[in-house]
Amino acid sequence: MTTMNGATVSVSGLAKSFGQAQAVRDVSFNVHRGEIFGLLGPNGAGKTTTIRMILDIYKPDRGEINVLGGPMTEAKKERIGYLPEERGLYKDLRVEECVLYLAELKGLSRQEARRRADAFFERLGLAAEKRKKVSEFSKGMQQKVQVIATLIHAPELIIIDEPFSGLDPVNTRLVQDLLLEEHRKGTTIIMSTHQMYQVEEMCDRIVLIDKGESVLYGSVDEIRRQYADNAVRVTAHGELPHIPGVLETSRKGNTHTLSLPKDMDPQALLAQLATTPGLKIEAFELALPTMDDIFVRVVSGKQA
Amino acid sequence: MSKTWIVLKHEFRTIVSKPSFWFGIIGLPIIVGAMVIVIGLVSGVATAAVVAQRTGQPNLPHGFVDYAGIIRQLDDGFEPFAGEPEAERALQAGAIEAFYVIPADYVQSGEVRMVMKELDDSPLGPRQRTDDFQRMLNRNLLDDEALWAQLDRQVNITQSESVATVRTRTGPSFGGFSPLMYGVALLFFVVLMTASAYLMQSVTTEKENRVIEILMSSVTPTELLAGKILGLSLVGLIQLVLWFGSAILAFTRLPFLSEVIGPISAVAVLLTALFFVLGYFVYAGLLAGLGALMPGSREAAQYTFLLLLPLFVPIYLNTAIAAEPNGPLAVALSLIPFTSPLVMPMRLFGASVSPLEVAISLALLAGLVYLAINASGRAFRAQALLSGSKPTLKQVIAAFR
Known part of the structure; x- marks a missing residue:
């Protein structure tokens, strides 16, 4: 079941204080049916408080929450699986x-x-x-x-806070497999984690909360593209030629990372490299930043 | 199925599946009973040994020298002597335990001298038979068997309950100590403390084990609190029924004990159960609220004594209450709802209590139950349950308000 805007969970303008401490200031996001949604943020950002408000453990001071087609009820709690941190x-x-x-x-x-x-x-x-x-x-x-x-x-909706914390690699894989199996069955999963490689591997979309506010929201691929500098990663045998306009080149083994000016088209570069004699290209891809890099940049205020 | 019912079943099952619970329920009375039997046997053997040591041989006769010429008919165990020197010789030879000298002017003076080897006032000494000697002396003085039979007959007084009172008989009291009243108070004290402690332990364990947040995503704090209080009240009732039932069985079946306790009123038993349940709700509610506020059992224990303090008052004042069950102190404590769960049952088993007093006491107690459960409900909230920090005394008081 989904809310009126088609989301399994819809959170809008959420705020919550405990005494003088403002735990959540303004958090909004939608979780679509059947997706794995990442709830990210540094320690104390307000993720757990947001989850507790979604589950009706805490009442929000302000904002609206819809879960499985409307406000939370006691009956709906039986359709949700929750694993807290x-x-x-x-x-x-x-x-x-x-x-x-x-x-x-x-x-x-x-x-x-x-x-x-x-x-x-x-x-x-x-x-x-x-x-x-x-x-x-x-x-x-x-x-x-x-x-x-x-x-x-x-459950139709699983909310899981730091699912891999304290697990060894074998059990991490086991829990990951179980969650992916639920995902394949169509279960919606909200996952809060600090392990960004798990986010890249598992999540369809994310919201990043910092100091109680949503500061980044969208699909993982879009966000990585959004935060990508104009750079390409080329894996090739042979020496790369000098290419006019390339700002910076770094090399690790046979993989070269080339920073390009904003107006330079990567496709044109690929065409040029493909015609370079003696150069055998094995891989050519946009050099996207990791979620880890994006997390650090956003949270430490180095937004691109 | 109601979530409260599921919590109730879980709490009940968790406690009754613990061997320590059954050891407490069954093992403790067995140990206490065994101790009573052993102490009784040891005491009996010791008494017989003391008697044998005192007399050399049991059941030595008592002698008498009758200068007044009163004794014509001898009772068993008494031996006449012509004069004091003969009696003295028999005493020194160990033929008699003691002898009495009835002077010639006994009818005017009423004085009799008793002679024994050493002065001994203990109940096991020669004085134990002076009553028999007095009866023999009186019977001979009267010199009329028919009249003596009338005078010597035991008066048979029967007891009955008035319809105007809950209890009419004043139970046997031994110098201000009533075994039944003290037993009821002690039993209630132990069961109330145990059941309330189980409840607080249940709450703090869920916080310490960090299960509480998983529970919060399935049940409301009110359902959780209600399930716990009801489930553990059942545990307390079972404990009470088994202990109280076995005590009643022992006291009614064992002649010696039934003499000590006297008859037990069914009305008093039923009212006692009601006072127990209400008393349990008060203390369990308060302790559950305290458990919700504290991060763990260690921190909660520091405040537990304060909350349970009123229960100690009737235990400390038991002698005063038993000595005067309808006195101002006992009546006041049986009306104050913090102490009435212990004191009113004591009075019900030991004195006459008017139905009005019982009704007022129950009404006040029910009022406190309402307040305690409400206060506990205020403390038993998600924010408190999920908090890992220890509140200050000010915060504890504020949370209960």
Whole structure:
């Protein structure tokens, strides 16, 4: 289900204060159905407060939030899976009991919750240990259980805060695969993370929040193009000729990065290189900045 | 299914699945019962040993020298002597435990001298049979068996309850100490403290384990608080029923204990259960609110004592309350809603309480339940539950307002 503007989540002019501290000043964005949406920002930017307002844990001082076709209701909470950054489990409970309780709170019957939990335990290699206490599990195993508790009720919207924090590469891949699988099923995912390579790899669109305001919003590809200098990256065997107008050239192995004047067309450069005798071009691409570079530039005020 | 019901079931299941809970519920009464039996046995053996040591051999007769010529019919265990020297010799030889000297002017003076090897006023000493000697002396003085049978007969007084009072019988009291009243107060104190502590622990554990934010995305704070309070009140009731029930069973089935306690009124039991539930709601509500405000159990413990302080008052003043169950102190404490959950049951089991007093006490307590749950609800909010910092005392008071 989507809101009137076609978004699964729509946030407009959101603001929230705690006493004298203004946590969120003016945040707006839409999350489209079926996309992976990145909620980015430095520590203390207001991401977690924004998520809590979307989930109706906090009431906003100002602004409008629509989730799954309208304002949040208690019934809608059962259609959302949430994995907060500050997350944990009942350490003294058995793993199975912990998952069943959280699943029941999401509207599943105990029998259905048990059936689905068993399938997840089997898949993630926890079936033999489901009767152990949570405290007996390693941190990585506990993270798997938390992901099971987030996904067990097959939510239409998943909100996940720092999903890869504290995970080793194997478990990072595991959680990433589970999220991508949900994405393929059409589930909408809002992901808050500091790991920019994960954003580039997984997210369709992002909003960057800084000091409680949205400062960057759009598709990942568009933003990278928007922030790209006029530069190309060429991987080739052989010596590159001197090309008039190229501002700067750097080389790493067989890959050359060429900074071009704003009015210079990369296509013309490619045509010129292609006709250079003795030069075998393996790759030619626009040198787009990483999301990491863009994050740092925007947050530290070096916007292009 | 209501979220409150799911939380209720979870809280109940979590506590009753802990071995420590059942150890407390079943193990503690067994240990206390075993201790009572062992102490009783040890005490019995010790008493027999003391008696044997005191007398050399048990059941030695008492002698008497009757200068007044009153005793003509002897009771068992008494032996006449012609004069004091003979009686003295028998005492020194260990043939008698003591002897009495009835002077010739006994009828005028009423004086009798008792002679024993060493002066001994203890209940296990020779004085234990002076009542029997007095009965033998009186019977012989009266010299009329029919009249003596009338005088010596035990008067049988039966007790009944008036319709105008909740309780009419003044329970057995041992110099201001009523075992039943003290037992009820102590039982309530322990169960209220335990159940309230379970509740606060449940809230602080969810904060410490960082499950609280996941819960907040599924249930409202009100549903969570209601589920916890109701679930753990069930735990407290089970604890109360098992302990109270087994205590009543023991006291009614064991003759010695039933004499100590006396009959137990069903009305008093029912009202006691009501006072317990309301009392639990007050203290559980306040502790849940405190748990919500504090980042962890360690920080919460610093304020717990302050909130539970009123429960200690009836325990400290138990003797004064039991000595005068309808006195101003007991009546006042049974009306003040912070102490009434303990003091009113004490009075119900130990004195006559008018229905009006019970009604006023219940009304005041119900009012405090409303205020405590409301205050707790104000504290039990998402912002407090998700906060990781310790509030100041001023902030705690402000949160409850």
